[in-house]
Amino acid sequence: MIEIDGRKGGGQMLRTALTLSAVTGENFELENIRGSRSNPGLKNQHLECVKTAGRLCDAKLEGDQKGSERIVFKPGNIRNESFTSNIGTAGSITLLFDTVLPVTTQFSDSFRFTAKGGTDVKWSPTFNYFKHVKLPLLRKHGLVADIELGETGYYPKGGGKAVLTTEEYSMSSPDLKERGELERFEIYSKASKDLESQGVAGRQADEAAKLLKNNHLSVPIDKNIVYEDAKSTGSSLLVKAVYENSVAGFDAVGEKGKRSEDVAREAVEEFKSFHETDAAVDLYMADQLMIFLALVGGKVSIPEVTEHVQTNLEVIRSFGFDLEIEKTGKKNVLKKV
Template sequence: MCSAQIFNRHISYRAAGHLSGCHPISSGALDLLEFCRHLLFEHLATRVRIGCWAVGTRIPGSECQVGFRGIRFSGRPRFFRIPAGPRGLDQDQVSELRGGSQCILFPALGRRLRRCGPGPRALAMAGQPVEVDGGIMEGGGQILRVSTALSCLLGLPLRVQNIRAGRSTPGLRSVCLLMQVSMPCVLFAASPSELRLKGGTNAEMAPQIDYTVMVFKPIVEKFGFKLNCDIKIRGYYPKGGGEVIVQISPVKQLNPINLTDCGSVTKIYGRAFVAGVLPFKVAKEMAAAAVRCIRKEYRDLYVNIQPVQETKDQAFGNGSGIIIIAETSTGCLLAGSSLGKRGVNADKVGIEAAEMLLANLRHGGAVDEYLQDQLIIFMALANGVSRIKTGPVTLHTQTAIHFAEQLAKAKFTVKKSENEDDASKDTYIIECQGIGMTNPNL
């Protein structure tokens, strides 16, 4: 189950369980729409708690249309229950909410709802919603994350169909994926935000929290903001159970970035970890195999991969993995990573991460294949022209560009690198003329 709360702009999101006093409501991707809308919700009285509105269903092929006008709550706690379907609430209380096969439930503080003007930051729901097909291109959570964040920031009515139609399992279980969708929103809030994110920290089909902290964080801060990420406890598939606290201060505008000079590799380092019942020797074997693989191409460079045994107070569940980072003379960070799996030899896990890193280095890009798509939304919002040099453009990146152009009207170009050194490499330049999003609160 999923819930969100705002106490004087302290924001908490939980991927499982529900807050005391809040009715448990449907989990999955659609809940994320409402979580983001709360992040920039303008009309909040002191110490207001709002449960996450769940609309529609979470299976592929489902559809939802959501939105609200500014509402102010006061008085004692009370639950409102609205039947699903087109009827919605009375217009004297709140703009129409429409759901799928489930009911919409939310707790409000007050015996009645009082209409407020929408204001410059409230989400106006006038006009027809933008139609988004969640089954096209990569067909997964990337579509939902980018379109939801931009809908929240730009005040666009949004209808998402066929959510995660290209995926076999529903939901956004990873803390790092939740961070991706929430960060752009809180950057344009009125005051500093703290997000308490719970779920998996090291999961398949998502960035590892180590990658987020060691690669994504220092690079994304080049847009002109500071991000603090405190890993309270790690959580592994399938139980999750991890917790990360993210603190971000708002900005007036995002600066454009230029990451086109990859430089030369000066350091290679990383960590190989095990948690729970897995023996420490697994971490040592992953690290040793990765070092042997890397030294075939970088013989004169010291490779420092530390094996780590995570204690019970550091991690929940059983898990293992490795991340390896290459740092260059121009400050670029590229990485390779892999997670341990049942029946897979530890040496193979280490070699897989090493070969991923080496492939990224061979392309001559300044960002690796997993960072390129995460930077697209920030490039689209920035004030000016951003340029990044990367290897082959992934389908995730193509998807993020498509929806950034469709919703934010940012202008992207992708072309083969014309640098002589890149003539024999599969290297590209992604350029974006950002929309210069301005924070009206600052």
């Protein structure tokens, strides 16, 4: 039984452990779940990750209740079964997809998974980040997957719906040490239809484009602006930076009292901080690629070694995968030994 102490981390430690347990067949016990958070224990979205991973490998579970700070997960055999998971709140659909996607490396047939909850909420990647940044980057290395939006879900009501589909695939080892030259930007701005009269999505996109141009970056900027039905008022913005060898994404979510221009400024500031580094992927992607490096090998340069990266590394190593961080000059390179 692998024993993991979650007191230093958050939900990422749980999601990584669930995925690797399903793939390897190793039992694990996780205590002090989300111990570094002010509200520790399993929330709806974390509990749904546990149940979904359990269903994908016919696992025996202990502690799978809301608020639980300890779970035991004993996986059985991986099974490819299409089904629907309902978080029941505005909990993040994309974080649920993050748990499921690496498991599909083990499937020898097509797979379909539907999730209901929040598509564009704080503390998690937006739907557009997952669709336009994460999946395209992984497709370059063999992944065959896509997601389709059924309905956008903002905080607090959620009510979003999205479908993840994969086909049989075999991934190659990513080699992402150099991102190459910046080639273009893609801006994806969206808002609920009740904000259309205020032009919220358009203002977010226009302000982001203006700020990028003010940084003397003479590359093309494409803008995609949409208004969609949603059960709660909300908006989101993604700035996607396309480089010669990689892509990076920087998103922000609107909320009551937050100006559209401030949403844009938040995303652009994140891009500027990233662009000043030599990294090939953004901070969020650094976390997400670690599990794929463990499974298929490879190397990737990341902006910095965050606490998220450190705690995720501890979980991955506990399952017997040897990842290391190599420091070369200003670069931090994650690689499988």
